[in-house]
Amino acid sequence: MELITLCGLVIVVFGLWVEFKLALKAAAKMIRTSTFIQEVFTHKTVQHPASMSRIPLCLAKLTHYRGGV
DSSP states (O other): OOOHHHHHHHHHHHHHHHHHHHHHHHHHHHHTTOOHHHHHHOOOOOOOOOOSSOOOOHHHHHHHHHHHH
């Protein structure tokens, strides 16, 4: 592209930004605060149950002594 075309493009983009800046900011704020977008981008951690591979000592003793009592 020629330099004059690039300068004209910069002027047009800057003019559009000045013209529609408030509307673009309002739209961005509306999207940012919408509950749907917050649900999509919020990463909820999934809680997994604790593994029972190691039983606490007090619970292990209770299971053994129940039969003898």
